[in-house]
Amino acid sequence: MRAYLGIDGGGTHTRSLLxxxxxxxxxxxxxxxxxxxxxxxQALRSTLQQLLNLTFxxxxxxxxxxxxxxxxxxxxxAHNKEDIHATLGSLIPVPSEPPKLTSDAHIALVxxxxxxxxxxxxxxxxxxxxxxxxxxxxxxxGGLGAVFDDLGSGFWIGRKAVQMSFQESDGRRPSGPWQSNxxxxxxxxxxxxxxxxxxxxxxxxxxxxxxxPMVMQLSLEGVSVAADILNNAVRELVAVIxxxxxxxxxxxxxxxxxxxxxxxxxxxxDQLSAALKIEEPEIQIQKSxxxxxxxxxxxxxxxxxxxxxxxxxxxxIALGTxxxxxxx
Numbered sequence: 582m583r584a585y586l587g588i589d590g591g592g593t594h595t596r597s598l599l600x601x602x603x604x605x606x607x608x609x610x611x612x613x614x615x616x617x618x619x620x621x622x623q624a625l626r627s628t629l630q631q632l633l634n635l636t637f638x639x640x641x642x643x644x645x646x647x648x649x650x651x652x653x654x655x656x657x658x659a660h661n662k663e664d665i666h667a668t669l670g671s672l673i674p675v676p677s678e679p680p681k682l683t684s685d686a687h688i689a690l691v692x693x694x695x696x697x698x699x700x701x702x703x704x705x706x707x708x709x710x711x712x713x714x715x716x717x718x719x720x721x722x723g724g725l726g727a728v729f730d731d732l733g734s735g736f737w738i739g740r741k742a743v744q745m746s747f748q749e750s751d752g753r754r755p756s757g758p759w760q761s762n763x764x765x766x767x768x769x770x771x772x773x774x775x776x777x778x779x780x781x782x783x784x785x786x787x788x789x790x791x792x793x794p795m796v797m798q799l800s801l802e803g804v805s806v807a808a809d810i811l812n813n814a815v816r817e818l819v820a821v822i823x824x825x826x827x828x829x830x831x832x833x834x835x836x837x838x839x840x841x842x843x844x845x846x847x848x849x850x851d852q853l854s855a856a857l858k859i860e861e862p863e864i865q866i867q868k869s870x871x872x873x874x875x876x877x878x879x880x881x882x883x884x885x886x887x888x889x890x891x892x893x894x895x896x897x898i899a900l901g902t903x904x905x906x907x908x909x
Contacts, residue, residue, distance in 0.1 A: 582641070585885075585893070586649035586673070587877030588632070590615030591685050592706030592727070592736070593787040593841065595628060597636040598874045599647075604896025607644070610635035614787055616706075617665060618655035618726070626668050633672050640675065647673055648885035650681040650877040652688030654707065658725075681884045685873065686711055686724060692876030693837035693869040700825055700864065702818060705840035706790040708734035710821040712829040720828035723821040727786050733817035735790030735842040741810045742792045743779070747772065758804060762795050790842075797848050815852045819860050826864060835867045871897050 584607055587598045595615040599608035612632045615625055629651075651669050659665060662682060669680040686703050690711045693701040700712045708731045709724025727736040745759035750772040760772065767784055769775040778784040799807035826834055836857070843850055857864055871879075875897035882889045 582643045582645060583885075584644050584647045585878045585881045586636070586647050586677075587688070587874045587881060588629070588649070588651040588653070589685055589688060589874040589877055590629075590651065590653040592616045592619065592654055593790065595632055595653075596874050597632050598878060598900075599636050599640075600878060600893065600896065601644075602890050602893055604890075604892045606896075607641060608636040608639065614654075614706075614785075616654040616786075617659045617661075619786060622661070622664065622668070625665070626672070629669070629672055633674070637674055644675055647675055647677040648881045649673060649677060650683065650688065650881035650884065652683050652685045652873065652877045652880075654685045656682055657684040657687070657721075678885055681880055683880065686721070687719070688876040688880060689839045689873035690719065690876065691879050692871040692873045693839055694835070695870050695879075697835070698829065698831055699835040699837065699867075700822060700829065701837045701839060702822055702843070703840040704734055704818060704838075704842040706735050706787050706842075707731040708737070708818065708821070708840070708842075710825040712825040712834070714829040715831065720825055722825040722828070732821070733814040735793040736786050737817070738796050738810060738814055738842075739789035739792035742796050743775075743789060745806060746775070757806075758799055759806075762799075763792060766792055766795060793842060794845070797846055801848065811849065811852065815849070815856050818853055819856050822857065822864065823861055826861060833863045833865065836864050837867060837869045839869060839873060872900055875900055 583602045585600055589596045592614050594611055596611045597609055600606050610632050612628055615628050617625055666682050669682060686709045689703050690701045694713060698713050698715050702710045707724060707727055710722045712720045723730055731737060742759060742763055746763035748754040749757055749760040764775060767775060767788060769778060796807050796810055800811050854866055878897055879889055
C-alpha cells in the first residue's frame, strides 16, 4: 500500500498528516515552529524528527512506500535548500521517494484553490499573498520576513503592542493597558526583563505574534490605539491583495483567507472583507477547498504520479479547511 505524507511548517506550529491512497489517516501530529530561516539546521532536524516519530508511531506494516511534501516557512528563499532536502530524505523511516520541498504558502495555495486561478492571503505569524493566473503561473507579494516585511501579520501586530508597552514604560505614552498586558502575556516581571528576553531570543516571533488577540480585544473594548493598529494592519493586507490581483490579470478573482490570524479573528476578517468591498469590488472572498496540509498531500501525490485518487481527494476535502482540526 502507498501512503502520502504532508507537512505544514510555519513560524508557530508544524503539522503532519500521513494518509493512505484510499484516504485512511495513518498518522498525524503537531510540534513547534519550523521556519527554516528562523531556526538552526540542527533545530529544524530535531523538530521534524520529533514530528515524524509521532506521526509514524503506529505505522501499518503493509505500507510499501511513501511520497512526501514538506511545506516549510522560509523554504522558497532558503540559501541551503540542498542541505534541507537531504535532511528531509533521511528522516522518513520507510522506503520513500525523494521528498518535495516547497513553502508553506505554496501548499496553502494548493489547498485553498486546487488548480484554479485566484488569490490566497495567508496571515498568521507572518503574511503573504499568492495568486495563480489563467496560465497557472504563481505570483507572490509580501512574505519577505517578519523583521522588515510581513506587514499586517500577527508578528507585525504583536510588535506594535510591544512598542506601545515600551512607550508607556518611559513616559512617551500615558499609562494604559499595554505594559501590564504585554508583560503578563510574555511572562515578564519588568520591562527590563522583556527587553533582555527579546534580545536573547527567549521571546521569539511566535511569542510576539501571540499578542495579536490581546490587541483585538483591546480594540473591542474601545482602546483607540488598538483600533488604529488593526485598521493599519487591514490596510497593509489589502495592499498585498490588490498588488497580487494586478499581477494575475483576472477580471474577477476569488480570494481565500488562511492562517491562524485570520482563522481565529472574526473581527479582522470582517474589517478586511469590508475594506475589500470598497477597494477591490471584483475580488470575492470564498471558502478554502482544503486545509493547507491537505495541499501538501496533493503536491506529494502529484509529484509521485500526477494523479490524486478520488478516494484520497474526498478524504482530504472532508478534513475541513482549518489545519488545526487534524490535531484534535
